Amino acid sequence: EAQVxxxxxxxxxxxxxxxxxxxxxxxxxxxxxWYRQDPGLGLRQIYYSMNVEVTDKGDVPExxxxxxxxxRNFPLILESPSPNQTSLYFCASSFAGLADTQYFGPxxxxxxx
Amino acid sequence: GEDVEQSLFLSVREGDSSxxxxxxxxxxxxxxxxxxxxPGAGLQLLTYIFSNMDMKQDQRLTVLLNKKDxxxxxxxxxxxTGDSAIYFCAETTSGTYxxxxxxxxxxxxxx
Numbered sequence: 001e002a003q004v005x006x007x008x009x010x011x012x013x014x015x016x017x018x019x020x021x022x023x024x025x026x027x028x029x030x031x032x033x034w035y036r037q038d039p040g041l042g043l044r045q046i047y048y049s050m051n052v053e054v055t056d057k058g059d060v061p062e063x064x065x066x067x068x069x070x071x072r073n074f075p076l077i078l079e080s081p082s083p084n085q086t087s088l089y090f091c092a093s094s095f096a097g098l099a100d101t102q103y104f105g106p107x108x109x110x111x112x113x
Numbered sequence: 114g115e116d117v118e119q120s121l122f123l124s125v126r127e128g129d130s131s132x133x134x135x136x137x138x139x140x141x142x143x144x145x146x147x148x149x150x151x152p153g154a155g156l157q158l159l160t161y162i163f164s165n166m167d168m169k170q171d172q173r174l175t176v177l178l179n180k181k182d183x184x185x186x187x188x189x190x191x192x193x194t195g196d197s198a199i200y201f202c203a204e205t206t207s208g209t210y211x212x213x214x215x216x217x218x219x220x221x222x223x224x
Binding site: 090 | 154155214
């Protein structure tokens with residue numbers, strides 16, 4: 001089944017404790033992206049990647065890192081999480097064109113205490 | 114910077130038409146999209162329109178684009194209870210693969 005998977009689905013952590021949220025897709029997509037969803041703010045793009053070793057900042061990259069060492073994986077790293085990073089995070093992937101459908105993962109709900 | 118705005122809520126009766134509106138600020142937008150998010154799920158693409166088009170129809174969905182006013186709308190004909198969800202408009206700009214999403218409109222369909 002074609003899908004985007006994220007792990008973990010739920011995470012509660014404490015300020016300053018490094019964490020990684022994994023994202024994997026099995027559709028051979030070039031484009032991958034991370035978003036955060038907050039009430040009243042909609043979705044905001046954190047980082048995106050056009051292909052292996054090619055990443056670029058979205059609208060809200062501060063406090064996040066990403067890497068794209070393999071085509072299928074695009075982990076999101078929070079080196080020192082803070083409470084304002086409590087949010088619902090989505091990973092998405094698509095073929096490279098802007099007219100191509102972005103497929104979204106199921107989301108990761110992160111709480112930073 | 115770019116900004117995409119939507120009203121937060123819309124309530125309609127089953128069988129009526131729904132119209133969800135969106136305004137954007139970036140005049141160099143190339144593609145504009147409508148996504149649907151059902152409770153507890155990720156987003157799914159409903160439809161998109163290229164910026165040189167005025168209208169696109171896909172079954173019960175009609176997208177209208179007014180480039181002069183930077184206004185995008187999604188009309189859902191014969192709205193059903195299964196259409197209850199949050200609807201997001203989004204845009205991308207020529208030369209970049211950065212997506213700008215709106216705040217989302219929560220559609221509630223009353224039986």
